[in-house]
Amino acid sequence: MEMKTIVKKRSPAEDAQCENGSEHCEPSTGAAAEEKERGEEPKAENTLKPGSQIRPVVSEEEVRKLAERLYGIIVLEMCELDSYDDRNFMIQADSYVKNPILKSICSSGYVMKIANSLDSSDESFFHAQNEIMLHLSKRGIKCPVPVQNIYAKYHSLETLGESKHVVRLLEYIPGKVFHGVPHPDSLFYQAGQFIARIDSALKSIDKELVMKRQSIWMLDNFPKLKDFLYVLKDEHHKDIVEQVLDAFERRVIPNLSEYEQGVIYGDFNEHNVIVNKKPSSGKEYEIVGIIDFGDVCYSRYVFELAIAMTYMMLEANDLNTGGLVIAGYSMIRLIPQHEKEILRVCVAARLCQSLVLGLYTATVDAGNQYILSSQTRGWSVLEALWNETDKDILVRWNSIAEEYLTCSS
Numbered sequence: 001m002e003m004k005t006i007v008k009k010r011s012p013a014e015d016a017q018c019e020n021g022s023e024h025c026e027p028s029t030g031a032a033a034e035e036k037e038r039g040e041e042p043k044a045e046n047t048l049k050p051g052s053q054i055r056p057v058v059s060e061e062e063v064r065k066l067a068e069r070l071y072g073i074i075v076l077e078m079c080e081l082d083s084y085d086d087r088n089f090m091i092q093a094d095s096y097v098k099n100p101i102l103k104s105i106c107s108s109g110y111v112m113k114i115a116n117s118l119d120s121s122d123e124s125f126f127h128a129q130n131e132i133m134l135h136l137s138k139r140g141i142k143c144p145v146p147v148q149n150i151y152a153k154y155h156s157l158e159t160l161g162e163s164k165h166v167v168r169l170l171e172y173i174p175g176k177v178f179h180g181v182p183h184p185d186s187l188f189y190q191a192g193q194f195i196a197r198i199d200s201a202l203k204s205i206d207k208e209l210v211m212k213r214q215s216i217w218m219l220d221n222f223p224k225l226k227d228f229l230y231v232l233k234d235e236h237h238k239d240i241v242e243q244v245l246d247a248f249e250r251r252v253i254p255n256l257s258e259y260e261q262g263v264i265y266g267d268f269n270e271h272n273v274i275v276n277k278k279p280s281s282g283k284e285y286e287i288v289g290i291i292d293f294g295d296v297c298y299s300r301y302v303f304e305l306a307i308a309m310t311y312m313m314l315e316a317n318d319l320n321t322g323g324l325v326i327a328g329y330s331m332i333r334l335i336p337q338h339e340k341e342i343l344r345v346c347v348a349a350r351l352c353q354s355l356v357l358g359l360y361t362a363t364v365d366a367g368n369q370y371i372l373s374s375q376t377r378g379w380s381v382l383e384a385l386w387n388e389t390d391k392d393i394l395v396r397w398n399s400i401a402e403e404y405l406t407c408s409s
Helices: 032-037 060-071 123-138 185-202 219-231 235-251 253-258 301-316 321-330 343-364 375-386 390-408
Strands: 073-081 087-097 110-114 156-160 163-171 261-264 273-277 285-290 297-300
Touching: 060 073, 060 087, 060 110, 060 156, 060 163, 123 163, 123 185, 185 261, 185 273, 185 285, 185 301, 185 321, 185 390, 219 235, 219 297, 219 301, 219 343, 235 253, 235 343, 235 375, 261 301, 297 301, 301 321, 301 343, 301 375, 321 390, 343 375, 343 390
Parallel strands: none
Antiparallel strands: 073 087, 087 110, 110 163, 156 163, 261 297, 273 285
16 A cells, blocks of 8 residues: 655664555445345344544554563664554664563564554454464465563553553564565566466465454455545546546446455555565575454455555556566466456455555545655556556456467466
């Protein structure tokens, strides 16, 4: 998502990578009637009220005390990481540990994640995130590993100010985020492969862990974006978003049952993907890991692909990049033709979510400017995509994918 660096106190090792650990908001709205129309049982929802302040109010000193009281560690250095509605702190800890469960200190450091009050009202979802991270880690996919506190728990509910917030400590993954590093075609191809690998590994996860998860960031819930259109002051932008909403409701929603479902990662963006330089090359980067599991849910695989394509195209500022992502993804999961035919609409829908909800979040957190940093590029990419026809852009993406795979082989 759109990012701004908020630096407080940073160790030299963090100069190139302090964005590791980002999250964004999850303003979810209720629409049980829509679920009934699709033959689904209404789900329990936590609804963000316009103007609600849900971001944790916490000082550096309070974070230090939380680290010592809950995890038995002494903070040597700290810097705050980017987020939408949460607070995330990069921590370097003293080697002396008072937590009997924590046998040694992670040399790369930790991220203390303090969730917003809305998400914190559902502790079960944090249990699900912890289970998923441990699951992926055991299967060779590098991701943050949760640390047990002195009570042998992977999270706790703490009162900070006037609200309760879930607090967790995760091992930090060293590296850089995808955003801003050199991007040869091979890196976007890797991105498609990597997200498909994640979904493949998640197939053995019990879907009940995340079945109840509802967020306006889920593409299943894209029609609920209508509740936030009042933040759009540009009539041309508003018109495009309304056209995308109409197309999604006509072409995607009525056919949801036709698209293959599973547990998906849900937010494969350029700030959640971790890269490092290849050992064999001093210049080329490769994808090594993934962070931020706040959008894991039970949804459609075509939505996962569309989300990944969205952020990779935004990063490249080039619609053609979508074909490279498709090339990598298709090496692990075959993309049915009826899913390919809705990719343009689904990518446009994700762009609309990112742009509109970014503007919305800025109205309740004016000081958090990182959420607006990709507005100009985002609208430009959305307009260019929406000016294409489904047929033309799909032919283009398929041609790029085929050409890349042919040259690579």
